[in-house]
Amino acid sequence: MSGLIKRSVTIAGHRTSVSLEPVFWDALVAEADGEGRSVNALVAEIDEARTTNLSSAIRVWLFERRGG
Template identity: 55%
Template sequence: MTGGVIKRSIEIAGHRTSVTLEDAFWNGLRDIATARGSSVRSLVAEIDAGRGEHNLSSAVRLFVLAYYRDEASGTTGRRKKSSGD
């Protein structure tokens, strides 16, 4: 597994914000966005809109974890359909 923490600036709803994630989470986020035919920026905006009280970096980590847990259990396709994707 590769290394450290990477901080990136992303524009969401017209303002720039920084997101700090481990490389594995950036890779997972990119792969999920690609699988959905989306961009990382729009996926992060979607996560931001539904994150509640979690900070954005934590919300992204939880989203990536949930995606891969669903994928491992075979429920990823059902989750997409139920969320309107």
Template identity: 50%
Template sequence: MPLEKRSLTLEQHQTSVALEPEFWAELEAWADRDGRSVTSVIEEIDRTRPESERLASTLRVAVLERLKQRSDG
């Protein structure tokens, strides 16, 4: 499955993240449900990320946790 790379500005720093299209779609849906931008959602997730952890991995886990909460709730 090919990764989709997107450039973002997080906390005034330019970065890029490569994720599977399905994860981007879930991040977009998350942002839509919350009335926010995808970048805003990613910034929130990034603030809790341990420095040693890759942003892409953190985003995948956050999406999975959010989907699990929605299915459990």
């Protein structure tokens, strides 16, 4: 499956939705698990540093994190 999946996350106490391809959701969950954190906590950290839309920021963060 290569289509987008939309999921809700909570950032700073309010909910928002993020649309990512399944491979990015899998990578995001793996990174959060590897750090012993929730996906919400990891997305909140990415959100604080972003300069583009949240979905793009997550993709770039994962790409850089995984040696891209």
